[in-house]
Amino acid sequence: MRVRTCLVGVVAFGVLLAAPGAGTGSTTLPRLHAPWDLRVISYFPADAGWTKMWTDWQPDRVDADLARAASLDANTVRAIVQPDTFGFPHVSSKYAAHLAQFVSLAAAHGLHVQLTLFDWWYRWQDVTGSKVWAAQLLAPYRNDPRIAFVELRNEILPVPVTFAWARRMIPFVKSVLGDTPVTLSVSGQDAAARLESLVKGLRSVRPDFWDIHAYPSGGEVMYHLITRAQSVAGATPLWVGETGYPTTTATTGYGGVPLTPSAQEAAQAHFFATVSWAAEATGLPPVGVWVLDDMVPNAVPNAVVTDLNPELHFGLFRLDGSAKPAADLVKTVFSQGAPVSFNEGFEQAVTSEVGTAVPAQWSMTGDASFADDTTVAAEGSASARVALRSTDATASYSIVPPNGGVEDRTGIAVGALARRAAPGGSVFLVLEWLNASHQVLGRAGSVPLQSAAGEWGQLHVSGRAPHRAAYARVELVVRGATTPVWFDRVSFSRYY
Incomplete structure (x- = not known):
């Protein structure tokens, strides 16, 4: 129960108190x-x-x-x-x-x-x-x-x-x-x-x-x-x-x-x-x-x-x-049971600390501006946009899907669509394995995005959980791009 200071032969002992349903239920x-x-x-x-x-x-x-x-x-x-x-x-x-x-x-x-x-x-x-x-x-x-x-x-x-x-x-x-x-x-x-x-x-x-x-x-x-x-x-x-x-x-x-x-x-x-x-x-x-x-x-x-x-x-x-x-x-x-969706199509937006719309549920790290973009989408009505602030920067969206918990040798396959406004830089997927102490045990990266500027391309990576892994995390990574990059339709599946 949450209240922490930090705010984390029997009946003869006493007379029974009458209440509805006493004794018989x-x-x-x-x-x-x-x-x-x-x-x-x-x-x-x-x-x-x-x-x-x-x-x-x-x-x-x-x-x-x-x-x-x-x-x-x-x-x-x-x-x-x-x-x-x-x-x-x-x-x-x-x-x-x-x-x-x-x-x-x-x-x-x-x-x-x-x-x-x-x-x-x-x-x-x-x-x-x-x-x-x-x-x-x-x-x-x-x-x-x-x-x-x-x-x-x-x-x-x-x-x-x-x-x-x-x-x-x-x-x-x-x-x-x-x-x-x-x-x-x-x-x-x-x-x-x-x-x-x-x-x-x-x-x-x-x-x-x-x-x-x-x-x-x-x-x-x-x-x-x-x-x-x-x-x-x-x-x-x-x-x-x-x-x-x-x-x-x-x-x-x-x-x-x-x-x-x-x-x-x-x-x-x-x-x-x-x-x-x-x-x-x-x-x-x-x-x-x-x-x-x-x-x-x-x-x-x-x-x-x-x-x-x-x-x-x-x-x-x-x-x-x-x-x-x-x-x-x-x-x-x-x-009905536990859903495993995770805003994989970026249709759900929330407000950032500076008042802009960004994808719900996803973590954002790196020297970049992030946005839930309703003007660009591979399917549906929105995508996740990343615009680096310098040519030597790296930024990413990341998430642990609801069904991201793993045991030794659990197989995970991840896919995503990506698009860039102009050539240059590297756009790729990363699948990370972390232990119960949130330490990274290993990573696997996709082949970088190969599609032409302005076109959507498929990224894919898969792998098996190493010993002592507790969960898998997905990273959508942009490195060294001088113009915006968009992601859409992320998929996450398990195999054995």
Whole structure:
């Protein structure tokens, strides 16, 4: 879960709190087969994140927000519960009622609930209190299909004291819930390594599935991360339960993509296409989305932040309620599967820092002017133009397509059309192989453009991924040309 300071024999313990569906479960929704059926979006109101969602309870606002989540073909919404807010170890009837209303509101929109427990809580030695609290909170939802699953702890730190706590709490919470699945998540720069520590620390105890949270820059290494995590998970299913991309103009996950709202919103859509393909290609369910809405600074209860803070800009929807491009992308993933298009025909444009139109999703580097040119096209309505500023300059457009993740010996073929205004210089394609640390392991270049000035010519390059490669990157390169060059109709395909 994203709030970082930087803003990254049981029932006898307590009286059970009454709630709709207590004990027998609700029949208003069918049971999901988690994690395989999951289509999850994390949720807070835009002005009330984390604990504020419950202390500043706004059921009408929540109801309207959940309608938007359902409109994206999500089937589950995530609610995060903090023991110190709800009352620990005895759950407050007030906050239990808020949770019951949330579950009912979600069900009215056809949404199940992912319940994340023990958020912002660190008293690992208090197993007895943990059991009292979990029993009181969860018993009303025993065998309730409205609860898709329970995440015992968000992003648990895998250390001995948490291992001991989780070994006792996983089977306990399972006994309280009945047939509702239980998981817990890990995060960090290397979520696969943390998962490995957790698997070892839990010994023979297993959740129903493992949950990893990952925010891998532009998403390029998600395929590699998942394959590593799958080798650790073994026979226990795996799910990427939380990931996202901030549309802030303060930072970017893609070097060379403009720090403008339109460019970063297009980058967010590309990110979700990339991580969604990685999940699909490795046999996982769609990734869990962080988060439904952007947030205002006052939504963060435990820190003072400004509007420039990236943590406020992960939403699929802007603060005015309008959808970013990633909202449609996520809906497509949830309903149809992961798309692999990447503005290969340069029909989509965004605004650069100087106010010009440039190709969406593509990174731009070098001493040149770049433009999305609607006056020249091999097909469609636009092309990508490059005009070097000096005869000894080199410039390029580059991108990692959504299906750019690779393993050893994965074959990649890339093609593009190119045209130059006058003879001179060199125009060519480059296929690069990079590892999980974003270091270049190798390159292959095409034969330079041979067509006459003013005519479109075909460029092509292919190759196989070297050992330890994590993804492939495409570069459209211009070197030493004194007049503009255009690119169009880029293709990217895999072979084995």
